[in-house]
Amino acid sequence: MGMTSGRALTSAAAALLLCLTAAGAAAAEEQPVDDTAASADQTTEINDRQGWEDETDQPLRNGLSGICSGPQTWYELSSKKAYHVPSWWNGTKYKDGPGGNMSVSVTKSGTISLEVSGSGEWSAGAILAKAKTTISVKVSGSVTVATGHTYSHNISKNRYGHLQYGSWGYKVNWKKLQSVGNGCGAPRELGHGTAVLPTSETGWKYWETTS
Numbered sequence: 001m002g003m004t005s006g007r008a009l010t011s012a013a014a015a016l017l018l019c020l021t022a023a024g025a026a027a028a029e030e031q032p033v034d035d036t037a038a039s040a041d042q043t044t045e046i047n048d049r050q051g052w053e054d055e056t057d058q059p060l061r062n063g064l065s066g067i068c069s070g071p072q073t074w075y076e077l078s079s080k081k082a083y084h085v086p087s088w089w090n091g092t093k094y095k096d097g098p099g100g101n102m103s104v105s106v107t108k109s110g111t112i113s114l115e116v117s118g119s120g121e122w123s124a125g126a127i128l129a130k131a132k133t134t135i136s137v138k139v140s141g142s143v144t145v146a147t148g149h150t151y152s153h154n155i156s157k158n159r160y161g162h163l164q165y166g167s168w169g170y171k172v173n174w175k176k177l178q179s180v181g182n183g184c185g186a187p188r189e190l191g192h193g194t195a196v197l198p199t200s201e202t203g204w205k206y207w208e209t210t211s
Helices: 002-030 124-134
Strands: 073-086 093-096 100-106 110-113 115-120 142-145 148-155 160-178 188-197 201-209
Touching: 073 124, 073 188, 093 100, 100 160, 115 160, 124 160, 124 188, 148 160, 148 201
Parallel strands: none
Antiparallel strands: 073 160, 093 160, 100 148, 110 142, 115 188, 160 188, 160 201
């Protein structure tokens, strides 16, 4: 009788261990870890990309995720816009003029980070992972900016020049969807919003104003 009880306890312990292992794996899948920070040594400096930024959102095509494949959730990026993500701290933005030449440099280091906003449910790590496969592998959760990065630019006569340091990244519109029933029907929306995504490409953006 003692041996039978011991075998029962061993079987119960093994079953509990399998359950805990499966639960841990599921938790890891539901909460992607953002380990894609780019240091200053990993960045590429690209200054003054005239005409690079998009004025309007550019539609993105998504696959047929969740169609007739049973209960599941997934993310879609419906549109993207090339966007210079500015560094927000002092020492990375300058104005000079009218006319002449301006020479600037990053005087204070800092970090430009992924920003997500919206309603409902979302995971910033999952949105970042989707952007890496849909938009660019250069997208990062955060980008470290070091001091230096000196740059000069001529200013048109009677105009004022502006230089802003930042990351040449993207703005995207995202949705989190969930299939209903067997997944063959229209999915249910769990959340939606926007995200600003920096990349490992950093540099100065230049523009001019009349005052």
